[in-house]
Amino acid sequence: GAGVSQSPSNKVTEKGKDVELRCDPISGHTALYWYRQSLGQGLEFLIYFQGNSAPDKSGLPSDRFSAERTGGSVSTLTIQRTQQEDSAVYLCASSLPVPGKPYEQYFGPGTRLTVT
Amino acid sequence: GDSVTQMEGPVTLSEEAFLTINCTYTATGYPSLFWYVQYPGEGLQLLLKATKADDKGSNKGFEATYRKETTSFHLEKGSVQVSDSAVYFCALISYTGGTSYGKLTFGQGTILTVHP
Numbered sequence: 001g002a003g004v005s006q007s008p009s010n011k012v013t014e015k016g017k018d019v020e021l022r023c024d025p026i027s028g029h030t031a032l033y034w035y036r037q038s039l040g041q042g043l044e045f046l047i048y049f050q051g052n053s054a055p056d057k058s059g060l061p062s063d064r065f066s067a068e069r070t071g072g073s074v075s076t077l078t079i080q081r082t083q084q085e086d087s088a089v090y091l092c093a094s095s096l097p098v099p100g101k102p103y104e105q106y107f108g109p110g111t112r113l114t115v116t
Numbered sequence: 117g118d119s120v121t122q123m124e125g126p127v128t129l130s131e132e133a134f135l136t137i138n139c140t141y142t143a144t145g146y147p148s149l150f151w152y153v154q155y156p157g158e159g160l161q162l163l164l165k166a167t168k169a170d171d172k173g174s175n176k177g178f179e180a181t182y183r184k185e186t187t188s189f190h191l192e193k194g195s196v197q198v199s200d201s202a203v204y205f206c207a208l209i210s211y212t213g214g215t216s217y218g219k220l221t222f223g224q225g226t227i228l229t230v231h232p
């Protein structure tokens with residue numbers, strides 16, 4: 001079936017504007033993750049969803065960042081009042097947890113965000 | 117907290133050379149270990165994994181052995197090809213408190229370039 005998809009693939013925005021990034025996980029995958037890949041910080045975890053709830057938001061860098069997931073499927077990451085340091089590639093991953101087993105996270109192609 | 121340290125890159129090799137990329141980790145729980153690869157212009161792909169001590173993960177000629185005594189998971193390939201040129205990330209998921217999910221903690225990535 002289809003893999004994880006993300007949109008847009010590229011986004012250029014002016015400092016201070018809000019942006020929304022979208023992730024469509026693999027069908028049936030209950031777990032969804034957002035990560036950020038930047039030159040200075042490498043790959044960082046942002047937030048984890050199980051179903052529609054987010055038991056781990058520990059990686060969100062500030063209260064300008066928020067995310068939601070609806071219907072146990074699509075997720076949106078919103079960045080308000082963007083700053084230049086928000087420029088990065090935002091990656092989404094999904095997986096199907098099996099109790100007691102480590103499970104693979106499948107990554108989307110990412111959204112490259114550039115804040116000017 | 118959890119952390120992953122990879123050898124500094126970039127690594128440049130000639131085709132058919134032997135490859136080692138070192139990876140060491142610290143983890144609060146009992147981690148599962150992964151190598152992800154990112155080919156130019158593509159998303160992150162799982163290359164191989166190991167779930168317990170002395171397990172060997174292997175795929176596409178790459179191997180890595182989970183060494184608990186040295187907290188290491190070094191990636192090796194006996195004969196690299198030009199098509200192996202990519203960025204390689206060592207990562208872990210640490211399972212604690214009976215949870216069966218976990219965020220990936222990544223190393224900083226190692227750029228590999230293979231010349232003909």
